[in-house]
Amino acid sequence: MEIDKVYNSKEFEEKIYTMWEKSGYFTPKIDSTKKPFCIIMPPPNANGALHIGHALFVTLQDIMVRYHRMQGEATLWLPGADHAGFETQVVFDKKLEKEGRKRNEVPKDQLLKEMMEFTLKNKEIMEGQFKKLGASCDWTREKFTLDQDIIQTVYQTFEKLKQDDLIYKGSRLVNWCTKHQTSLSDLEIKYEERIDPLYYIKYGSFKLATVRPETKFGDTAIAVNPKDQRYQDYVGKEVEVETVLGKAKIKVIADESVDMEFGTGAVKVTPAHDFADFETWQRHKAEIPEPKVVIDKYGKMNELAGIYQGMKVAEAREKVVADMVEKGLLDETEIDYKYKHNVACCFKCGTVIEPTLMDNQWFIKMTEKPFAMDGKIKRLEYFASNSMGYSNSRR
Ligand SMILES: [Zn+2]
Incomplete structure (x- = not known):
């Protein structure tokens, strides 16, 4: 048998991945008598291609997932993508700028349509890259942060937080970027x-x-x-x-x-x-x-x-x-x-932050259970029962 001097990944890897996927190898069979192993993939922002940091987490999580699967455990690695609000807006605005257009000059419906197309296209590119990396995640359960069921879960969680008196409205100073017209967290x-x-x-x-x-x-x-x-x-x-x-x-x-x-x-x-x-x-x-x-x-x-x-x-x-x-x-x-x-500046555009008094902002209580430090387990339970683990402060 003759072997090519140079290894051609295209000839083999796609075939192998398709075979894995078709065999249902990545989709766990739920068995309540067995202890499951599950990782929710931190959903990457759907505003561009994956970078080397993603390759690192994919490799590490894939090692853990494959290890547990080989132990015979019902193993789920749930993939996802984040529409990533502000992060995507910044990238999309740059694209518009390159085309000689401005966001406020595009009619709203048209803008939303174009932004959604941009996000979904990036999501597709990312999925292809995950597959090329050999990530053994369950694509039959894939989630996108703008899926209707996820949006509903976010609303329900918010409502539950309100009913449980764990969120409240207040007036506070926020870090405000006058260019991006958004508040920014201290990390931003x-x-x-x-x-x-x-x-x-x-x-x-x-x-x-x-x-x-x-x-x-x-x-x-x-x-x-x-x-x-x-x-x-x-x-x-x-x-x-x-x-x-x-x-x-x-x-x-x-x-x-x-x-x-x-x-x-x-x-x-x-x-x-x-x-x-x-x-x-x-x-x-x-x-x-x-x-x-x-x-x-x-x-x-x-x-x-x-x-x-x-x-x-x-x-x-x-x-x-x-x-x-x-x-x-x-x-x-x-x-x-x-x-x-x-001087505090916006991490995206460098505009000097204007501390701005905002009325009617939502806040989460940090002093009462289940959010207090001594209520750590309670907090985990709360979110496990109320959300899918996705969060985005600007939604
Ligand atoms: Zn800014």
Whole structure:
């Protein structure tokens, strides 16, 4: 028998895989007397071809699955694909851009149709790649996160969480990308070290250090450290201050979180646009007004910013600084142009994250069973009985 000098995988591998699949080898026979072995494949995002990371998990899971199958256990490796909301949107937008098109110019029905086709095409490519890798998963049970039964399970799980009083609505600051018009989790932001000017604004008899003078229209307090001797007489009192929009009254509060070494040791509190300030407000709710939103979801100043309304943040900052200098509220010689700090940016587009106050957001309680740490097993049971193990925060 003559053997080819070069091994031609095409001649053999597809045939072998088809034979495995047709024989029902990957589809377990359910036998309630036997202990089953099951892995739900973390569904890869259907927004492109598989990468080397997928090849790694496929290899590892396939080893485990094949081992258990050979032990005679009813073994299921459940394959799937994730439509992956935002992740797919970003890739799809780039495709549109290459074609010289923009998402907001495509009619909605047409856009949804094209996006679905794009996702399903990628899903098909991925499945072919899984088969080429020899993954011994049960394709008769394959799941896609937009299958009707999966969508229903997600809704039912959500309803059950509500009935069990484990989710609630609240207003919180979120990491907001003004370009992508979405909130991002803490894991979806990257920090960039930047050098920006640090401004020292005159606030009545105070001088406050800030890199964001344009947010001052949202200030609801001045905070100092309770141990700071310099400001003892002011704590708990309202002071009258001159601003670029005229006179205003603002309360001085004492809070442990204020760093006496930073700037002058007195900081402005802007709860609607700063995470630390939002927490400060939560500790002093009884003393100071509600957070004031002054920047909209597109990164533009709103009506509370008076003459600066409609300006983008960067433009407003420049104009506010110039006006402050003119009104003697900011001394140009005191600007520290070499202030180094970390800035949160969107992990996809690099746009600076705008901490934004969102109303009516859903939250999951982390302090009560079954979500508390000591309720670990309960939590697993809860999800085992209520969902298929798929999750996507943006669905
Ligand atoms: Zn973005």
